[in-house]
Amino acid sequence: MLRESLRDSRAGRKSANSRGMPQPSRQERERQREVRRGNRQILLVTYCITIIFLCMAGFLVYFMAVQSQEIINNPYNKRQEVLAKKVSKGKILSADGKVLAETKTGADGKDTRVYPYKDMFCHIVGRAVNSMTGIEGKQGYPLLASHINPFTQLANTFRGEKSPGDNVVTTLDTKLQKAAYDALGNRKGAVVALDPSTGRILAMVSKPAYDPNRVEQNWEELISDSNEESALVNRATQGLYPPGSTFKVLTAMEYLIENPDSYSKFRYECKGTDSFSGNVINCYGREQHGSLNLKMALAKSCNGAFAKIGTTLDVAQFRKLTERFMFNKSLPVDFEYNKSKFSLSKDSDMGELTQTVMGQGKTMITPLENAVIAATVANNGEMMVPYVVDHVESDAGKRVTSYEPKSKGQIIDKWVAEKMNKLMRSVVTSGTGYSLSSLPYEVAGKTGSAEYDSEGNSHAWFVGFAPADKPKIAVSIIVEGAGTGSRYAVPIAKEMFGEYLGW
Amino acid sequence: MDKAGAALKLTELFGEYNAVGVIHSVVVELSKYIIIILFAIYTWHCFTVFMGRNEERKDTIYRRQNKIMYVIHFICSLVLFLNSLDWKVLIIYLVQLVLLVFVNKAYIYVYHYASKLVLNNMLMLLMIGFVMIGRISQGFVVKQMIFAGIICLLGLFIPLIIEKAAYFDQFGVAYAVLGILLLALVFVIGEERYGSRNWIKVGSFAMQPSEFVKIIYVFFIAAFLAKSTSLKNVVKIGIIAAVHVLILVAEKDLGAALIYYITFLAVLYVASGRAAYLFLGLGAGSAAAVVAYHFFTHVQNRVTAWQDPWGTIDTAGYQVAQSLFAIGTGGWFGMGLGEGLPTKIPVAESDFIFAAISEELGTFFAICLILVEISCFILFINIALKMTKRFYKLTAFGLAIEYIFQVFLTIGGVIKFIPSTGVTLPLVSYGGSSVISTVILFCIIQGMYVLNCREEDNVERKPKRQQSR
Numbered sequence: 003m004l005r006e007s008l009r010d011s012r013a014g015r016k017s018a019n020s021r022g023m024p025q026p027s028r029q030e031r032e033r034q035r036e037v038r039r040g041n042r043q044i045l046l047v048t049y050c051i052t053i054i055f056l057c058m059a060g061f062l063v064y065f066m067a068v069q070s071q072e073i074i075n076n077p078y079n080k081r082q083e084v085l086a087k088k089v090s091k092g093k094i095l096s097a098d099g100k101v102l103a104e105t106k107t108g109a110d111g112k113d114t115r116v117y118p119y120k121d122m123f124c125h126i127v128g129r130a131v132n133s134m135t136g137i138e139g140k141q142g143y144p145l146l147a148s149h150i151n152p153f154t155q156l157a158n159t160f161r162g163e164k165s166p167g168d169n170v171v172t173t174l175d176t177k178l179q180k181a182a183y184d185a186l187g188n189r190k191g192a193v194v195a196l197d198p199s200t201g202r203i204l205a206m207v208s209k210p211a212y213d214p215n216r217v218e219q220n221w222e223e224l225i226s227d228s229n230e231e232s233a234l235v236n237r238a239t240q241g242l243y244p245p246g247s248t249f250k251v252l253t254a255m256e257y258l259i260e261n262p263d264s265y266s267k268f269r270y271e272c273k274g275t276d277s278f279s280g281n282v283i284n285c286y287g288r289e290q291h292g293s294l295n296l297k298m299a300l301a302k303s304c305n306g307a308f309a310k311i312g313t314t315l316d317v318a319q320f321r322k323l324t325e326r327f328m329f330n331k332s333l334p335v336d337f338e339y340n341k342s343k344f345s346l347s348k349d350s351d352m353g354e355l356t357q358t359v360m361g362q363g364k365t366m367i368t369p370l371e372n373a374v375i376a377a378t379v380a381n382n383g384e385m386m387v388p389y390v391v392d393h394v395e396s397d398a399g400k401r402v403t404s405y406e407p408k409s410k411g412q413i414i415d416k417w418v419a420e421k422m423n424k425l426m427r428s429v430v431t432s433g434t435g436y437s438l439s440s441l442p443y444e445v446a447g448k449t450g451s452a453e454y455d456s457e458g459n460s461h462a463w464f465v466g467f468a469p470a471d472k473p474k475i476a477v478s479i480i481v482e483g484a485g486t487g488s489r490y491a492v493p494i495a496k497e498m499f500g501e502y503l504g505w
Numbered sequence: 506m507d508k509a510g511a512a513l514k515l516t517e518l519f520g521e522y523n524a525v526g527v528i529h530s531v532v533v534e535l536s537k538y539i540i541i542i543l544f545a546i547y548t549w550h551c552f553t554v555f556m557g558r559n560e561e562r563k564d565t566i567y568r569r570q571n572k573i574m575y576v577i578h579f580i581c582s583l584v585l586f587l588n589s590l591d592w593k594v595l596i597i598y599l600v601q602l603v604l605l606v607f608v609n610k611a612y613i614y615v616y617h618y619a620s621k622l623v624l625n626n627m628l629m630l631l632m633i634g635f636v637m638i639g640r641i642s643q644g645f646v647v648k649q650m651i652f653a654g655i656i657c658l659l660g661l662f663i664p665l666i667i668e669k670a671a672y673f674d675q676f677g678v679a680y681a682v683l684g685i686l687l688l689a690l691v692f693v694i695g696e697e698r699y700g701s702r703n704w705i706k707v708g709s710f711a712m713q714p715s716e717f718v719k720i721i722y723v724f725f726i727a728a729f730l731a732k733s734t735s736l737k738n739v740v741k742i743g744i745i746a747a748v749h750v751l752i753l754v755a756e757k758d759l760g761a762a763l764i765y766y767i768t769f770l771a772v773l774y775v776a777s778g779r780a781a782y783l784f785l786g787l788g789a790g791s792a793a794a795v796v797a798y799h800f801f802t803h804v805q806n807r808v809t810a811w812q813d814p815w816g817t818i819d820t821a822g823y824q825v826a827q828s829l830f831a832i833g834t835g836g837w838f839g840m841g842l843g844e845g846l847p848t849k850i851p852v853a854e855s856d857f858i859f860a861a862i863s864e865e866l867g868t869f870f871a872i873c874l875i876l877v878e879i880s881c882f883i884l885f886i887n888i889a890l891k892m893t894k895r896f897y898k899l900t901a902f903g904l905a906i907e908y909i910f911q912v913f914l915t916i917g918g919v920i921k922f923i924p925s926t927g928v929t930l931p932l933v934s935y936g937g938s939s940v941i942s943t944v945i946l947f948c949i950i951q952g953m954y955v956l957n958c959r960e961e962d963n964v965e966r967k968p969k970r971q972q973s974r
Contacts (some may be wrong), residue, residue, distance in 0.1 A: 039895070040778065040902075044886060044889055045890075052882075061920065062872060066837060074833040079830035
């Protein structure tokens with residue numbers, strides 16, 4: 003309409019000329035010029051402002067379409083209660099169709115959230131009271147949206163009933179979860195199982211756990227934490243532990259990358275103890291491993307050999323490798339977690355270097371992060387982002403939102419992943435993971451005993467995957483304060499592989 | 506009466522079967538979509554009415570827009586009534602209806618030449634404001650109606666005043682002095698609200714002088730620049746404008762300071778035709794903003810709240826975070842009038858009314874609202890383009906810029922597009938000073954246009970008269 007009014011004034015002039023009508027007087031022309039003076043500038047300013055407004059409207063659309071779902075899932079947003087008046091919060095289901103959480107309406111009309119598996123899924127499924135956590139928290143709004151037939155909803159309104167909210171279907175496998183939960187027994191620790199080719203979280207256990215059905219009754223005890231159990235913490239994603247010898251997987255990986263042609267020539271003579279610029283490194287129990295190549299160094303988890311490897315590595319490049327594996331980085335996952343930490347740098351001294359490469363030192367890792375490393379090796383070097391929500395469906399079973407596997411790209415070259423796969427198999431065939439060799443398929447892995455105090459007490463670790471030639475499951479297990487990985491963590495892995503892949 | 510009370514009353518009346526409750530749910534649910542569709546049609550007409558020259562078709566469309574406004578007003582008021590079953594809501598509705606119909610008829614008569622679409626938009630925005638403010642607080646909407654009613658009535662005389670005072674462009678100095686004095690009055694009898702010392706209290710009425718001065722301020726700039734854009738003159742006006750802006754900065758009224766500054770630059774650019782002034786001014790403004798950021802904590806707070814409202818959700822970021830929760834949870838179609846929690850947003854009835862609207866009436870409605878604001882602005886510009894007298898042209902343009910820039914600041918702040926500056930959404934937000942000054946602004950632009958058309962007629966008639974002699 004702006005152009006039009008300009009056209010008006012111009013066209014008026016032209017037509018006057020062309021039709022041979024009397025020329026407008028000088029006075030008239032001057033008046034016209036006076037009217038138009040400044041109009042070009044006015045139009046320019048107007049265009050700019052209109053563009054800014056369109057950008058602003060675009061920003062609003064972007065906010066709604068992309069950001070809003072994540073943003074509204076915030077404990078400061080009190081609108082879930084409003085939605086819950088119209089919609090009965092949906093179920094959280096396992097991949098095999100079992101109910102992990104549902105809403106039951108009591109005789110008094112009051113809704114309560116019920117968790118049939120009690121404390122088995124408490125951390126990953128989360129709770130809906132006393133600050134929401136886990137899937138309950140992050141999927142709060144999808145669970146309170148109803149996508150059933152609008153006419154049914156209308157009919158429900160007429161009957162004065164709430165419409166059923168959408169159900170969240172997870173990637174969790176109840177049988178595998180139970181196997182891990184039982185195998186961990188009464189010990190503190192955590193278990194994570196992933197599907198390496200997709201990043202689906204198959205199981206996630208953290209102990210001590212708590213009963214989400216009784217959170218409000220037990221809340222005082224849970225937060226006062228008088229037994230120092232930290233039951234509210236999801237150790238699988240938030241627990242930061244020294245990685246112990248499981249970190250040798252990354253050290254070996256870096257050595258392969260830096261010595262693609264000569265790694266097979268690596269030799270080390272283990273006498274049970276060694277000294278690097280005055281820093282003494284002992285093998286576990288001062289065991290003498292004798293002459294080792296890279297494969298046997300990993301299989302026997304020889305500290306001396308890895309300290310030696312460490313002295314040859316390009317520290318800056320090693321740091322980059324660990325950061326590609328998401329150390330010191332935020333993970334794109336939708337549950338609570340802590341960042342794993344890797345602090346080695348060019349300025350680090352020899353003591354820190356030799357400690358770090360064998361998994362002690364200042365490095366801290368979550369069981370989830372360790373599972374991702376194992377899964378990436380299993381998936382030929384391509385990292386898949388771990389995720390736990392497969393899709394959201396209406397109560398009638400119609401899909402509302404689907405979550406596809408997301409790749410973080412090729413983190414290491416395929417040949418490095420394949421070589422690591424072989425090296426990790428040797429841990430099972432002829433090293434610290436030997437008890438897994440009785441399974442009817444090949445297993446690859448790495449044990450670890452992460453010392454956490456000066457008295458030599460250690461957490462037991464195992465990371466690995468199976469079947470080694472076509473991995474379907476990657477696991478990461480930590481048992482706090484137990485002792486060696488081979489004795490306490492490997493049996494749990496065995497239970498899980500057996501449950502998932504057969505004995 | 507709250508909802509629980511209403512429910513209780515219903516069970517008394519109808520027993521267990523909650524008939525009105527059911528009607529209420531159905532009406533709220535359906536009305537959301539109907540309102541969005543109607544408002545979308547209205548908005549569509551705002552931009553398409555100028556296609557084609559058929560005057561009759563235009564009139565039909567304008568009348569259709571009017572009908573849409575009345576229907577939306579009726580539906581919203583019905584929902585508000587069902588929400589509370591409070592008879593006062595019906596009375597308020599009827600009073601609003603009388604006000605809207607009266608203003609519509611009277612303005613068509615008084616502003617005969619003027620744009621019917623501007624009038625439609627003005628009424629539409631007022632109506633949306635009435636509904637939303639009424640939903641948040643009945644006390645507020647009654648006050649808003651009183652202010653709107655009085656000023657709309659007075660607005661009928663603005664063309665007369667403009668016509669009588671044909672020498673409006675002769676009082677440049679007076680405008681400047683009056684404006685600065687009024688702004689500075691805040692330091693003498695002012696009080697602080699929401700962190701800005703920009704209110705004065707007369708009796709039981711509190712008002713914001715900056716809202717009124719902004720109109721005189723445009724008169725002052727236009728009056729001087731219409732005469733001359735010589736460097737000496739520009740420097741002189743620049744200094745006086747800077748005094749205005751600095752007083753506002755001292756009052757911590759950042760939004761108004763920005764509006765005044767940008768308006769000065771835009772009018773100067775149009776009057777002088779020199780882009781250099783514009784770039785120089787924008788550069789100096791940016792530098793001043795950086796300096797202000799380093800020296801004033803309240804500026805820093807606004808910026809941090811904008812960059813990361815989640816990290817500062819307990820302090821500076823609270824308001825913006827709540828606003829985004831409201832918009833995000835409301836979704837594209839809204840929660841339904843009365844079904845959301847807009848009162849969780851601090852000052853939802855005023856500076857953050859856009860978030861409240863978006864939450865309950867939906868993002869689609871909110872986007873249409875943005876488009877209607879653009880439509881108003883383009884119409885103002887259209888009028889400015891047609892103005893003959895330089896003073897009129899610059900005034901119309903300056904007022905248009907003030908209007909749209911204020912809309913930009915408030916909506917941009919609410920949706921976290923820019924840092925929030927705490928200004929109202931003209932005509933929609935609750936606030937006497939704001940609604941009064943905006944209605945005056947609309948009336949002046951329309952009134953000057955009426956005058957301009959009459960003068961045009963005179964110019965065209967004069968030569969004829971000479972010939973006949």
